[in-house]
Amino acid sequence: MGDKSDIIINIENLSKSFGDHQVLKDISLNIRKGEFVTLLGPSGCGKTTLLRMIAGFLQPDEGTIMMEWGKKNGKEEFRDVAGIPPHQRPLNTVFQRYALFPHLDVYDNIAFGLKLKGVPNDEISSRVRKVLKLVSMSDYEDRDVDSLSGGQQQRVAIARAIVNKPKVLLLDEPLAALDLKMRQDMQIELKEMHQKLGITFIYVTHDQQEALTLSDTIVVMNEGRIQQIGTPTDIYNEPVNSFVADFIGESNILNGTMIEDRKVNFIGHDFECVDEGFGENVPVDVVIRPEDVYIGYKLDGAQFTGTVKSCVFKGIHYEMYVDTDSGNELQIQDYDAFEPGKTVQMLIHPDDIQVMRKERVENVIDCVVLNETRVEMFGEEFECSPVKVPEGFAGRLEGAPAKAHVQFSKVDLMDHEEEGDASGEVWFILYKGDHYHLTVKTESGGHIHVDTNDIWDKGDIVGIKILPEDIIVELSDEQEK
């Protein structure tokens, strides 16, 4: 990660809750001087909360944010910024909806920070002119901010922040309100501005394309946790888990088994790969990017065959869905079109296979034993197979904490929430080639993972049903007496 001396912000074990809802969980992150860092994740992942904490609008519940605070005896001084209000922090923010002051014109908006600092008038005027030139808004000094277009307001908002020469510029989804063309132009300009100014940018977005284009480092977040930190190439080519793989770019995420080092089995075939150290016969997730599958009617060294199901022209390439001989569906991109219904041959190179440890192989749910065949989980009662009582167990069974093991495929989802023993909302969907892997968030806030062939939409409210014999209950280890 480079020399420690070029770190400008150091975040350690940061947590934050709003009421009962924990939005950030144990976030640790180093940001280096001059870096373009992007916090990337779906809405509600905590990225804006993290940014607002760095800016000082929110205080962390736990953990520290250290910031470079100027030089002392020739050495950079670091300071814990807890309790330091936003107006004293050496950074500026570009807000999502710009927040330009409607009662001031463009010039006074940009001069706002400098006037507060008591910068002499002639210096203010030359600095304002300079940044206006930088954002190509030179002739707009006297304009009312309400009379500007979205893109122009965006430029003024950036100018208002950088005129103060902050050490770090925070940008909260600054391009979200612009149309596509404008967004792409602004991306290029932002990148140029970052190079010209040499200051650290911390950029929040939910747009993975934007993150890949702009960043030196991407921090992928989900559900309040950092999933992966890396360069755009690392994140794209070597996602650490199925969430990252699914969120960044298009991908095929498949169930597989690591047979031995450098050998993995998925879609019914053995493949050579470059991954080691997983152990033998370990279940894994395999990620194949659609552009990494070689396809042809006749292909030298073909590893498997399939039937083309659909083929759509996407401008530069064709996007095809192919049913493999083992009954999995693969998304494939190629410059050539292959006719639907035709049989094709395919091959995947070893270094295009990304193998990831499975985050889980079955549901393990905290529960409370009610009696020998009943447990309470997700705040509801479930009938279960007889609780395994370890030998020598002398405590009370009723009320004992336990773990329920339920296989993904043994969870049934119902259209109507009343039909289930508990209810929940479909939270996250992953297509795994021949089935869907869903994460369902229950009413009580717990998660249950489900393998299913049925098609559900994100946000569907479902009933959760599990047969008693599929709930295997084990008393928790820390059971005393």
Place this chain on the structure above:
Amino acid sequence: MSKRSNWAIPYLIFLILFVVLPLVLVLVYALRDGNGGFTLSNITRFFTDTDALNTFAVSVEVAIENTLICLLLGYPAAYILADRNLNKSAVTVILFILPMWINALMRTLATAELFNVFGFTLGKGTLLFGMVYDYLPFMIYPIYNVLLKMDNSYAEAAADLGATPSQVFRKVTLPLSMPGISSGILMVFMPTVSTFAISEFLTNNKIKLFGTIIQENINSSMWNYGAALSLIMLVIIGLTTMILGGDEREVEGGTI
């Protein structure tokens, strides 16, 4: 004429009957002498009538004082009510504007009765108390409305640019709440200039307001002079509105 524009006809009739016609009548009465001839003497009489001029001065003075007190008390109240950290309950807001639901005359009578019970001497102090009590909600509400709708990111942006909390207030929150303030001032100032009931009940007519002389003139059948005084008051209120209101679109305060 399209069908839809027919819908405006009842309102037009209402406007003519209850707004335009009375105004024309006021104008006609103000410009006629006792025998029905045209004259400007009713108007000029006001400017030589020291009694009326003094009352007018007192009225304006009381109205300004009342407006200032309402503003000084009302702005902080509105600010606290609109701040979600300071006020978490909608009930408090309702409690503040609840007096507006009760007839002002009844409240004034009750206040006068309270003063009597506790043995306060009726005078300027009791008059101002009554006025502030009556008109404070009209100041709070428009300011509260503007503050409530104000995007919090303006204050955050100012703090981010280095403004201390008091600078955030002076340079951003206060200027952005001006529409509410001018609405509030209009809604308090205008009715206080013309009120007469409050001074009648709370000072026993010891302090006469402009509204009081108009009422006295009309009660004693001096219709022409009364109408002229009304006309003068109308012009003054109109001028205040123009000065304060400025751009009508900016007045977003709203009323109940």
